Structure formats: structure tokens, C-alpha cells
Amino acid sequence: MEIFQHILNALQFGSFYALIALGYTLVYGVLRLINFAHGDIFMVGAYIAYFVAITLLGIGSLNLGIQMDPGLALALTVPVTMVLTAVVGVALERTMYRPLRRKGANRLYVVITALMAGLMLENGNLALLGASRKRFPDLIDKIVWDLGGGVSVTNLKVIVIVASIAVFLFLQFIVTRTKIGMAMRGISYDKFAIPLMGIPLDTIIVFTFILGSSMAGLAGILFAMSYPILEPYMGALIGWKAFIAAVVGGIGDIRGAIVGGFLLGFIELGVVAVFPSTLRDLFAFSVLLIILWLRPTGIYGVAQTTKI
């Protein structure tokens, strides 16, 4: 019975990885760019959620005189956060990645820019807001359902897991059934042919960043609600791990991001169940490394062949 408890915990943690991994994989699929700043966009999302929430609740530093009840605040915080986080993501694209794309710069330069942008976000946060951690306000009452046999699940856990599955289905629908999704897939095959077919490349790219960043923002809120202590470097480790998860799943493929994210969640929880928790990262990275060694293109990845 206890195994179900573990499975639920793994699913919950895996959901965060999956949501963040989705952002990596969407951008990589379209731009062949590892957006190293993405983990920090997740962090920004969490902080945006914090500020929006405390403003709406009328507590803490940002007092605009509003005092909403928590349920309503939550209902507003989610979309507002997602929109604002998407704005951050798009801003990054417009100011830093697009100029390099215009110049036809080597992909490496864009990757380095992304890495640096992430560092700026982390340390900018630290510099502006100080080192003290922020505590995310409670927006929903915790309800615990006892499923018997020592297994219990909170409503928050359910929300997180359902959210990630819903997001996956939503994105899968967009990518496979809409015209814009088809354009996204087209760009990943041949960036140059797309504008020649009358499809606005920049618009698709902006759309991709909106999708990816807002998902990171959603992950930010959910994470903040589940683990209410926020600090500037919270996105770093999770971001790197989610990225590795995306690659193990097969980067560029949405199914890969979901599978990779949940796989990582399971590996981590599996390790912690057997070994002391300090070994969690070590084992998780080692297992991922081994998977990549055996299957270098990831689970859903397609090997790229070169013709000579």
C-alpha cells in the first residue's frame, strides 16, 4: 500500500520537472536552442506569483488596499502569473535571442547568452530583493483525503498532477492539431523554408516562448503553493534537472518532456526511499547519465543522420 503513497509523491514532484521540461523542449524543438534561462524563468514565475498573491490578499509589502479572499486571489493569481511570466520570456527572446538570430550568429553564442541571462535573473533577484527568503501565502485550504492503508493525498498534490497532465494534453493538441503547431514542427525541420512558405517565423517563435514561459509560470505557482519558501536560486538546480529530464525523454518531443520529467520524479523518490536523502541528486544524475549513454538521443529522440 505504501507504494501508492510513493507513486503519488513521485508523480507530484515529477509534475514540476515535466512542466519545466516542456518549456525547454518547446523552445529547443523550434529553435534548436537550449534556453538555459528557462529554470530561472520558473523562479521568476514563482516570485511574480508571490507578489501578485500578496497584493491581492492585501498583506505584506505591496499594499494596494485590495483584500481579496484567498480562493478568488488564487483564481486571479494563476492567469496573471502565467501572462506576466510569458511577458518575461518573450522579453528575453526579443531583446537577446532575436538580434543574434537576425545576424545569423552561431547557435553557441545564443546558448551562452541564455546561460548569462539566467545568471542575471538569479543574481538580479538576489541583489534587488535581498537574501531573505519569501514565504508564499496560503491560497487554498489543505484538504487531506485518507485513502486507507496508510495512503493519504492532499488536494494540492492532486491539483499539481492533474495540471501537468492537462497541460500535456493541451500542448499535444496544439502541436498536432492546430496550424500554428504544425508551423512549430515545420520550423524544427527546416528554419529557412518556413518564411518562404509565407509563415511568419518570428510570430511562431514568440508563440513558442509564450507557451513555454507560461507553463514555467504555472509550475512556479504550483511549486510555491506546495513548497512555500522562495529563494533566488530555487530555479537553478530544478532547471538543470528538468533540462536533463527533457533530454533523457528526447528533447524536441513533448511526450519526451513529460516522460522524462515523471521519470526523474520516480528516480529521485526511488533513491530517497532506499538511500539516505543526501544521495538523491548523485543517484538521479548517475541514472540519467547512464540512460543517455545507452540511448544518446533520449527515449523519444530521433537520431540525426549525416549524409556525406
Next chain:
Amino acid sequence: MQKHTVTIAVFAGMALLTVLAQFGVLDRYYISVLMFMGVNVILATSLNLVNGYMGEFSCGHGGFMCVGAYVSSLCTVLMFSKNAILGAPLLPPYLTFIGFPLALLAGAGAAAVAGLVVAIPSFKTRGDYLAIITLAANYIVISAINNMEIIGGPRGFMGMSATEVGMKSVVDIPWVLMFTMLGTLFSVWLLRRFVSSTLGKGVPAICQDEIAAEIMSVDTNRMKLIAFMLSSGLAGLAGGLYAHILGYVNPQSFDIMRSTEIMVMVYLGGMGSLSGTALAAVLFTVLMEALRFLDVWKWVVIPLLLILLMQFRPEGLMGNKELADLFPKLRKYYSFK
């Protein structure tokens, strides 16, 4: 005689610095900055071999530095220092002159072996996938050490100052400074000899067209092995020196931030330029010190500088040219090929 000007100048400079340090003209702060400069030069030039010449994206160089730091520290502490777990020193202080360099070599060797973790996958994968493997390797090293209580775990490991104390008790001169300068010289010398030979040129050949290289008789696996192991081995040397400069190490000093710092130096200097990277390492060390007053903002300004660099001068300071390409007259003053 003229042909040896550069060599003589370098050694004279090193001698001068030693003298200045010995007689207190240079205070401790400047001495330590010089030493960190040397360490950074080794780190940046060794990473340049993989990220610049070979064109890979290794983001885990800090991990190899860590291996070197810990292995060499364990050796010297075992030999020369009192430690709660490892016990009393095994050897007398006058043997530090042999013990220290041997410990450094051991650290470098261990780091070179650790480089295999990245070298072997590189036979079949390149680019983004290899980048992740380097990333994961960095994390694994840090994580592993965090879990080894016997060497201090996350709290770190100390006792390395006993080595310099031991050396100074025999002859009181700034030994660690000298070893650092020698180590820096050695690394750059080694790398230069490698990349200027036809053997070493197999590495950029792989970078520019791996298939052509393979078909034109370059044993690509062997070249990758040499490049990765040389690179990580020298990072291990830098780690060993770093540990003995500080007298103390902890795993956090070798994490992704460290790896990023080293990458900044490489891209600032220009991938594919040994002198450019060395110069950038020196400048970067100075910059880090100069910007110290900014505190936390330092790590907002430095990434910003690099972003601007990528926008306006992505080839860095020197692109893939060496000093001798920009100042051809320099060729008269040195004789090494």
C-alpha cells in the same frame, strides 16, 4: 640571443614577483590575486582545448578541478598534516618539496581519469547531448563529495596549509606562489606544444569536419581521448594549486558557478586562441577583484558584459588568432615553434 627574449622576460618576471613577495613589497592580497590569476589561466586554457579547439560545449569543468583539488589535498594532508581521520603526518617537512609536486601530479592524474567519463561518450555523441553529460558529471562529483563525511562532506576539507608551512620551515620563501607560477607556465607550455603540432591539429580538424578528419586518417577517438584527458588533467592541476593556496576546499567552490566562470573566460578570450584565453583569464581575475565593491551586483554585471560581448563581438578578444598573429614582430623574440 634575441630569440630567447620572451623566455628570459617570463622567467625574470617570475623571479621579480617572488622577490617582491618575499620582502613584503607585495602584500598578501596582491599575492593571492596573482596566484588566482595563475589558476584561472590554467583553467581557462585547458577548457579552451575542449570548448574552443574541439568546438564542444563542456559546462562541467569545475568538476575536474574538484577532483584534482581533493585528491592532491588528501595526498598532502596524509603526508604532511595532522588530521582527525587520516592521522599524524607520515613524512617530515623537508620532503614537502617532492611531496607537493607529486601530490599535484596525482590530482592531475585523477582528474584526467575522471575526464574519461566525458571522453568516452564523446566518441558517439556531440554537441548538446555531450553538454548535458558534462553538466551531470559536474553535479555527480560535487554530490559524491557532499556525501563523503570522511573527507568533510559539504563542510569541506582542510589541512593543506601544513604543506607550505613545511616548505617554509626549510627555506622561507613564497613556495606556493612559485609553484603556481610554474604550474601556469607548465600548462600553457604543454597546451601550446600540443596545439601547434600536426598531432594536435587533428583536434580542430575534428571540430571543423569530423567526417573528413576520420576519412583523412585522423583517429578521432584517440584525439578526443587525448584532448579531454589533457583538458581535465590540467583542470585537476589547477584544482590542486587552488586547494593549497587557500589551505581549505569545499565542494561548493567547484559547482556550476565555477564552471560558468571558466566558460566566461574562454568565450571572452576567443575560442581557438590560446593567448587570447590566457589574457582573458588575467583580465577576468582583475575584473572580479575590481568589481568586488559591487557585491551581489557583480554577478549581474559580469553576465551582462558577456551578453553584450555575444551581441557585438562574439569572437571575443582575439577570435582564433594568437598574439603572434596580431603582433608579427613578436616572432623575432621567441624561438619556440
Next chain:
Amino acid sequence: MSLLEIKGLTRRFGGLIAVNDFNIELGEHELVALIGPNGAGKTTVFNLISGFYQPSEGSIRLKGQDTKGLRPHQVTAAGVARTFQGIRLWGEMHVLDNIRIAQHYRLGYSLMDCFLRTKNYALREKAIDTIAWELLEAMGLKDCAYELPRNLPYGVQRRVEIARAMSVKPSLLLLDEPAAGLNSSDVEGLITLVRWIYDNFPVTIWMIEHQMKVVMSLCSRIKVVDFGSTIADGTPEEIQKNPTVIKAYLGDDTI
């Protein structure tokens, strides 16, 4: 013992049969051509010989030795050099370095020699240098020794690529469409160059080529493939008159 002996060579890519039961025997010092419409599998044969692909069936024997499982650089060390359909020179290195690196399999010095700059290293580097300069001089490329390939005209880049292949000192030289993209005066130059190489080096030259002028004026033997299978094999005169060949190139007359 023949230089190159290919028996029953077949290569499949999934359901596609790129090369089907290819057979050939080449002796020392021959000039042979491999022709056929696009997509016939010619480059695939070269890639199989180079070791870039492994055969699905059949065998390739170089001087009696089976090349199965050999990595490309080992095949080259055994005496096979080639050029590519698109020029694959190393763009950031000058011409001289491009030529020198092709001698990697017989550097003759170890890593230690390299670090310590031993006498052996100096001697071997000088030897590599000498061979490179001799080739450049002989092929009229001395003036562009320090140029980057991208700054050279296409025709010159071709010569450099061929010089690089010759630097390997091969017994078998594979030229993949050497005349592609060359204007008519460059083609003349190419024909002269190939003839010169043939006359001055103990090498068998096997070329894939579409330009019939080159093939007919140089080669003593022509092998024709289509859809992976051999459809004709013989002297230039025989091939010119062969109806199957004509049909493959020009299509069927009947409506």
C-alpha cells in the same frame, strides 16, 4: 592479388536497397570510372569502401585484407584516400595544414615526443612538412599554401582536396565527382591533373563522374550502375554503344 576486390556488396537502408550485389576487381595502377544516374548508389559504394558504412552483405578486400569492421581512419591507413562530392576541406585551417593533417596515420611520433619536442618529433615533423610542400609544388599550389580554403576559387579548392588525398600516399584514390561545379577550363585542368597523378604515382584512380568528357578521355574501364545494380561494365567504346546504358541515361524511346 588484386588491389581491391568487392564481392556481392549489398547495402540496405531499411527497405531501400542502395547497393545491390556490386562486384568489381581493380588491379594496381588502373584508371576506372563509376557512372550512373543520380541516386544510383555510387557514393554509397565509396562510403562502404571508406568504412563510413558497413555492408549489409558481401565483402570488400583491400590487398587481400577484408576491411570489415575497420574504422575509416584505418581504411585510409591501409592505402585508400578520397575526395568528396561537396568539397570538405577544413575551413579555418590554411592549405598547408589541410595537407599535413592527412598524414596523421604516419605521424611517427608519440604524444610524449610532442610534449618534449624530441629529436624524433623534429625529424618527423620536417618529413611531414617536406612531403606536403613537395605535393603543393608539384600541383602548382605553392602560392596558396597559407591561404584559407574559402578564399580560393572553387577549382583551386578542388585541387587542394585532391592534393590532400594524395598526401595520404594511397594505393587507391577515390574521386567523387571531381569535375562537379567546375567551369570548362578548370575541367581541362582537372583532366591534366588526374593524368599527371596517374603517370607519376603508383596509384589506381577510381572516379565517380557525370561529365563524360572527363570519363572518356581518362578512363580505360567504366562501370555503370543504376538503382544500386550494375548494368554494364567495359571499355569506353563498349559503354557508349550499350543500349541499356543509353536507356538508363536518356530514358526509354518507346511510348
